[in-house]
Amino acid sequence: MFAYTTSELTSIFTMQGFAGLSLFSVLLLMALGLAIIFGQMGVINMAHGEFMAAGAYTVYLCSTLTARFAPAFQPYYFLFAIVAAFFVSGSLGLLVEWGLIRFLYKRPLDTLLATWGLSLIMQQTFRSTFGAREVTPTLPDWLMGSFKPTETIDIPINGVFVMALTLFITAAVMFFTFKTRSGLRMRATVQNRMMSGAVGINTKIVDRLTFAIGCGIAGVAGAAFTTIGSTGPDSGSRYIVDTFLVVVFGGAASMLGTVASAFGIAQTQSISEFFLQGTMGKVATLLAIVIILMIRPQGLFASKVRRA
Amino acid sequence: MNTLNKRLFGGNEGLLGTLFLAIILVVVLPLTLDIFRLNLMGKYLTYAFVAVSLVLLWGNAGVLSLGQGVFFGLGGYCMAMFLKLEASDPVTTKIQTTPGIPDFMDWNQLTHLPAFWVPFKSFPFATLAILIVPAVIAYVVGAAMFKRRVGGVYFAVITQAIALILSLGIDGNQGLTGGRNGITDLKTLLGWDIRTKSGQYTLYFVSVALLFGVIMLSRWVLSSKMGRILNAMSEKEDRVRFSGYDVSDFKIFIFCLAAAISGIGGAMFVLQVGFISPSLVGIVPSIEMVIFAAVGGKRSLLGAVYGTLLVNTGKSLFSETFPQLWLYAMGGLFILVVVLMPNGLAGLWADYAKPWLRGAKKRLLERPPTGEPTTAGTAVETN
Numbered sequence: 130m131f132a133y134t135t136s137e138l139t140s141i142f143t144m145q146g147f148a149g150l151s152l153f154s155v156l157l158l159m160a161l162g163l164a165i166i167f168g169q170m171g172v173i174n175m176a177h178g179e180f181m182a183a184g185a186y187t188v189y190l191c192s193t194l195t196a197r198f199a200p201a202f203q204p205y206y207f208l209f210a211i212v213a214a215f216f217v218s219g220s221l222g223l224l225v226e227w228g229l230i231r232f233l234y235k236r237p238l239d240t241l242l243a244t245w246g247l248s249l250i251m252q253q254t255f256r257s258t259f260g261a262r263e264v265t266p267t268l269p270d271w272l273m274g275s276f277k278p279t280e281t282i283d284i285p286i287n288g289v290f291v292m293a294l295t296l297f298i299t300a301a302v303m304f305f306t307f308k309t310r311s312g313l314r315m316r317a318t319v320q321n322r323m324m325s326g327a328v329g330i331n332t333k334i335v336d337r338l339t340f341a342i343g344c345g346i347a348g349v350a351g352a353a354f355t356t357i358g359s360t361g362p363d364s365g366s367r368y369i370v371d372t373f374l375v376v377v378f379g380g381a382a383s384m385l386g387t388v389a390s391a392f393g394i395a396q397t398q399s400i401s402e403f404f405l406q407g408t409m410g411k412v413a414t415l416l417a418i419v420i421i422l423m424i425r426p427q428g429l430f431a432s433k434v435r436r437a
Numbered sequence: 438m439n440t441l442n443k444r445l446f447g448g449n450e451g452l453l454g455t456l457f458l459a460i461i462l463v464v465v466l467p468l469t470l471d472i473f474r475l476n477l478m479g480k481y482l483t484y485a486f487v488a489v490s491l492v493l494l495w496g497n498a499g500v501l502s503l504g505q506g507v508f509f510g511l512g513g514y515c516m517a518m519f520l521k522l523e524a525s526d527p528v529t530t531k532i533q534t535t536p537g538i539p540d541f542m543d544w545n546q547l548t549h550l551p552a553f554w555v556p557f558k559s560f561p562f563a564t565l566a567i568l569i570v571p572a573v574i575a576y577v578v579g580a581a582m583f584k585r586r587v588g589g590v591y592f593a594v595i596t597q598a599i600a601l602i603l604s605l606g607i608d609g610n611q612g613l614t615g616g617r618n619g620i621t622d623l624k625t626l627l628g629w630d631i632r633t634k635s636g637q638y639t640l641y642f643v644s645v646a647l648l649f650g651v652i653m654l655s656r657w658v659l660s661s662k663m664g665r666i667l668n669a670m671s672e673k674e675d676r677v678r679f680s681g682y683d684v685s686d687f688k689i690f691i692f693c694l695a696a697a698i699s700g701i702g703g704a705m706f707v708l709q710v711g712f713i714s715p716s717l718v719g720i721v722p723s724i725e726m727v728i729f730a731a732v733g734g735k736r737s738l739l740g741a742v743y744g745t746l747l748v749n750t751g752k753s754l755f756s757e758t759f760p761q762l763w764l765y766a767m768g769g770l771f772i773l774v775v776v777l778m779p780n781g782l783a784g785l786w787a788d789y790a791k792p793w794l795r796g797a798k799k800r801l802l803e804r805p806p807t808g809e810p811t812t813a814g815t816a817v818e819t820n
Contacts, residue, residue: 229776238590239779242728242771242775243771247771377591422595
């Protein structure tokens with residue numbers, strides 16, 4: 130670490146910091162969906178990564194279809210693909226809630242196992258449908274390239290796009306949760322199911338929609354993911370533990386905490402990855418989180434002691 | 438004698454069940470399977486140690502650990518380090534730059550044995566470490582979490598993260614741990630060749646004996662007063678706390694015990710299979726072991742053994758013939774067991790097979806039907 134000059138260090142920190150921001154975007158997008166499903170509803174969805182992969186594959190499918198049937202549409206398809214990803218993953222989520230999750234609300238540990246089973250099935254489905262090799266959609270030209278503010282700093286445009294998308298989705302989720310009637314119903318159901326039912330909220334519908342929205346956001350995360358990496362059958366499961374840690378570390382019931390912890394984890398990991406070899410940066414980050422969680426189990430932004 | 442029977446086997450019925458399993462493992466399998474398949478069974482039996490530990494921890498104390506693979510792996514690595522040092526004597530490794538150290542260290546330009554490897558030259562130390570290293574790690578994790586009343590899904594998520602950390606950490610330190618390939622080429626245990634046919638037979642029977650020892654120890658613990666407290670705790674934790682018990686101490690104890698049991702499994706795995714690698718430590722094996730216990734019935738010690746053997750045999754048969762379908766089958770099994778049969782095979786046995794057997798016995802004896810009330814409903818979870 131001491132072999133670098135100050136200006137080199139600045140560049141390293143800027144670029145690694147920026148790489149960290151990309152990771153932050155992906156973690157946050159995944160964690161937002163999970164913060165709704167896990168933080169609000171208390172459902173441990175181990176298949177969350179696969180809903181993300183479903184979104185990524187939707188973009189890939191859109192890209193292939195556009196290339197074959199409407200090449201002129203190529204520059205714009207990506208925006209529609211993001212919307213499509215939301216709805217594909219969302220409807221999958223709706224189906225899963227109806228077919229599986231609703232039987233298990235009172236048994237959180239069992240949800241964990243059942244959704245793990247679901248994730249295995251989904252992974253194998255991806256593998257049989259799209260092949261075991263990783264795929265990359267053709268990105269529109271305006272997402273490629275990078276700009277250089279100085280000689281040694283190089284900032285990719287797709288990273289900036291992902292970040293903007295993340296900011297937008299985060300704002301949308303916050304707005305939905307805290308400023309709309311549906312968000313109010315969702316929060317009411319989470320806080321007191323019996324009472325919400327008594328005042329006329331259909332809590333079953335609320336559960337189903339909440340789960341679907343969480344999955345839909347995972348789909349958008351998957352769409353964003355395609356701009357910075359390729360998609361394979363198991364690319365979702367690679368992030369699942371990190372995502373759970375983000376939500377737990379932030380304090381399960383706090384949206385702000387989720388944002389802060391995604392930022393902290395992503396930055397620590399990306400900067401430590403530069404200075405430590407190979408996977409040890411990730412090991413150091415995870416270890417730090419686990420140790421902090423042991424000392425402060427309620428996470429960063431929550432006052433309640435959590436028990437499940 | 439009678440109480441001993443009850444404490445170790447769970448009464449006459451449990452004794453019968455234990456004998457039945459013993460006959461399968463000691464007589465039927467060795468007579469019907471060739472040594473390759475028997476060695477495979479021996480490998481599955483080492484997973485059964487973990488499944489048994491999960492029955493203690495998850496089924497009876499209500500604490501789900503998704504990191505039991507960590508303890509399995511730690512036990513395995515302790516054993517593998519001893520065996521590797523024995524296999525790397527200066528004579529056989531004289532072509533290396535530094536003779537006398539394990540080959541992967543030499544490939545990674547290490548010139549002396551790292552300090553934490555040195556005590557593993559001693560067999561008594563390694564044997565103790567197999568039990569103590571997992572238990573100490575479990576104590577640190579358990580004390581930090583249970584004292585702060587963290588439980589349920591948060592405990593599961595954090596233990597899962599620990600499994601990820603350990604597997605990545607082993608993977609990333611190739612010079613110290615053998616990295617992704619793990620520790621391989623293990624040959625002898627105190628000069629005794631573990632790769633021969635007779636060696637594999639012996640190790641299989643040692644595993645079976647140890648497994649029964651562990652099962653009896655577990656039943657002893659569960660039938661003690663502490664077992665009752667654990668059970669009460671998994672039902673209504675606050676009530677136990679208000680009665681004046683320190684809930685966390687019991688949880689920490691059972692977590693440490695479960696860790697040590699898993700460590701034995703890992704050590705036996707290394708002896709029978711001849712290697713250990715980080716892929717046996719991570720998230721996927723840890724969660725698969727939970728499903729072994731769930732299939733057998735999460736509250737049944739013997740069920741855990743059946744569950745492990747069945748799922749693994751199914752896995753090897755399936756992946757030999759339809760490799761594509763295996764993940765579907767495994768995923769489906771997860772969902773099916775969790776949603777439809779929360780008590781696993783042991784539950785099916787108690788709910789259907791036992792009443793049927795009792796009815797058959799009655800019909801055989803041709804006793805005229807009397808109006809006495811049936812006891813079928815209360816006969817759950819006797820194993």
